[in-house]
Amino acid sequence: MTDEKLLQRASRGDESAFMLLYERHRASVFRFAYRLLGSTALAEEVTHDCFLSLVKAPARFDPRRAASLRTYLFAAARNLAFKHLRQHSGETSLDDALTDASPTDFGETPLGRLLEAELAEAVRKAVAALPALQREAVVLFEYEELPLAEIARIVEADVGTVKSRLYRARASLRRSLAPYFKSHERVAAVERVYK
Amino acid sequence: MKEKKYLRLLPFRAQDDSRRAGDDGGRLEWHDDDELSRLLHKWEAPDAPRATDARLLASFRRETAIAAPFRRRFWNASVSVPLPVAALAVLALLCITATLLVRPFRLSRETAGEVAPHASETTKVIEVPVIQERIVYVERGARRKQSARDENFSERRPSQQRVRQQATSPQPLARGERRSAPDAETHGTGYFTRVNMEEFHPANQMQIRVIKRGNGDEK
Numbered sequence: 001m002t003d004e005k006l007l008q009r010a011s012r013g014d015e016s017a018f019m020l021l022y023e024r025h026r027a028s029v030f031r032f033a034y035r036l037l038g039s040t041a042l043a044e045e046v047t048h049d050c051f052l053s054l055v056k057a058p059a060r061f062d063p064r065r066a067a068s069l070r071t072y073l074f075a076a077a078r079n080l081a082f083k084h085l086r087q088h089s090g091e092t093s094l095d096d097a098l099t100d101a102s103p104t105d106f107g108e109t110p111l112g113r114l115l116e117a118e119l120a121e122a123v124r125k126a127v128a129a130l131p132a133l134q135r136e137a138v139v140l141f142e143y144e145e146l147p148l149a150e151i152a153r154i155v156e157a158d159v160g161t162v163k164s165r166l167y168r169a170r171a172s173l174r175r176s177l178a179p180y181f182k183s184h185e186r187v188a189a190v191e192r193v194y195k
Numbered sequence: 196m197k198e199k200k201y202l203r204l205l206p207f208r209a210q211d212d213s214r215r216a217g218d219d220g221g222r223l224e225w226h227d228d229d230e231l232s233r234l235l236h237k238w239e240a241p242d243a244p245r246a247t248d249a250r251l252l253a254s255f256r257r258e259t260a261i262a263a264p265f266r267r268r269f270w271n272a273s274v275s276v277p278l279p280v281a282a283l284a285v286l287a288l289l290c291i292t293a294t295l296l297v298r299p300f301r302l303s304r305e306t307a308g309e310v311a312p313h314a315s316e317t318t319k320v321i322e323v324p325v326i327q328e329r330i331v332y333v334e335r336g337a338r339r340k341q342s343a344r345d346e347n348f349s350e351r352r353p354s355q356q357r358v359r360q361q362a363t364s365p366q367p368l369a370r371g372e373r374r375s376a377p378d379a380e381t382h383g384t385g386y387f388t389r390v391n392m393e394e395f396h397p398a399n400q401m402q403i404r405v406i407k408r409g410n411g412d413e414k
Contacts, residue, residue, distance in 0.1 A: 013259040015252070022251065030243035044247050052254050116237065123238035142235050170228055177234055 003069035011058035022051055025070060028144060029077050035139045036081040038128045046080045067150060074144075074154045078136060085132060119180055126176040134169035137162055331397060 001017075003024070009017035029050055034043035053076055054061065061072045127135060133155070140151045141162075152159045174181075276284070396402070 010255075015255065015259075018255055019252070022248070026243050026247075030247075031240040034240045040241060040244070044244060047243060048247055048251050048254065051251055052258065055255055055258050119234070120238045123235055127235070127238065138235070142232055143240075170231060173231060173235070177231070180234055181230055 004063060007054065007058055007061065007069065010055060018051075018055065021054075021069075025073050026051075028070070029073050032074060032139060032144060033077050033081050035127065035143060036078070036132070036136060037084060038124065042081075042084055046077055046084065049080050050076045067153060071150055071153050074140070074146075075156070078154060082132065122177060122180060126173050129176065130169050130172060134165045134172065137165040138169045138173070141166055333395060333398070 001020075003021060006017045006021045010021055026047060030043050030047045033046040033050075034040060037043055037046065050073055054073070061069060127138060130138065136155060137151060140146045140154060141148070146154075148159045148162055152162050155162065
């Protein structure tokens with residue numbers, strides 16, 4: 001069953017249709033919100049409000065404007081996340097910084113695990129340090145792997161603008177994560193040899 | 196010419212333009228940044244906590260309950276009513292129901308009791324004698340040529356003797372039956388037998404006779 005039909009049924013009070021819709025998109029919406037906000041609690045809040053707004057006003061979802069329900073949900077999550085960012089600008093959760101930084105892919109050795117955790121934390125900080133518009137472009141393109149046209153619809157900008165933001169975001173990330181690139185390691189190793 | 200020179204000088208520009216044209220379906224292919232992409236994926240987002248599901252489901256139920264029409268809410272019994280009001284409403288409903296159930300039964304009994312005798316009996320008119328009391332006043336002039344006993348009697352009695360005739364028998368007499376007079380009356384020793392009723396006429400039976408003597412006018 002398509003998302004549109006499920007939404008119709010959910011708006012009429014069909015609980016199972018709503019839950020099916022939620023199961024389809026909850027993970028991606030939560031991940032997106034989490035990477036934008038850097039907090040599990042805030043991401044939860046955004047996900048909750050996002051799906052609830054879908055039930056409150058299902059007519060807002062216009063298939064002609066948003067290509068799919070996923071696009072609409074990402075756009076709604078983005079707006080809610082930006083609202084949170086405006087309200088709580090500069091606030092970071094210490095718990096999140098400590099707990100969410102732990103990667104799932106641990107290394108074989110304790111040292112490897114430690115390095116993985118350090119790298120994940122560095123990436124998180126580098127992404128969090130990006131401006132919001134560049135951050136959302138990176139998250140949608142790199143993590144959610146959406147095509148540029150869909151990203152442009154979500155962020156309500158043209159494709160060129162999205163590319164521009166992506167380019168600048170990548171440049172910024174390269175600079176901040178330079179010590180973790182293998183090429184950089186090789187260069188550094190050569191430098192060490194030659195020294 | 197200028198464009199060719201530009202492209203020759205900056206070959207990567209041409210490659211970038213092809214990506215802009217959408218050859219890749221809107222997805223960039225920056226092979227140079229594979230390393231960056233791998234590095235970025237070292238940061239993994241946690242899974243959405245399941246606590247959100249229950250909260251969202253509760254919110255969904257609340258929203259749909261508000262948005263649903265009254266008819267659906269009525270059938271789902273989701274209209275919240277304070278307990279005292281609900282109790283009073285239930286009590287009133289029970290009273291009304293009981294009244295409606297009992298009333299037709301009582302009415303049917305009453306109508307059955309009233310209608311049945313009317314249907315079986317026929318109307319019969321019976322004449323019932325009514326006891327009437329009549330007072331008769333008789334004026335009698337004192338006779339000059341009465342005997343002494345009569346004079347004495349007339350002295351004891353006033354000149355205007357009142358005779359009261361009172362019907363005392365409540366029971367009607369059958370046809371042809373005569374009321375028997377008391378013994379004193381029949382023997383002539385009773386009160387009424389002492390009165391000479393020879394020339395007695397009731398007031399309504401009195402005949403007035405005009406006696407005219409001679410031809411002369413009395414006036």
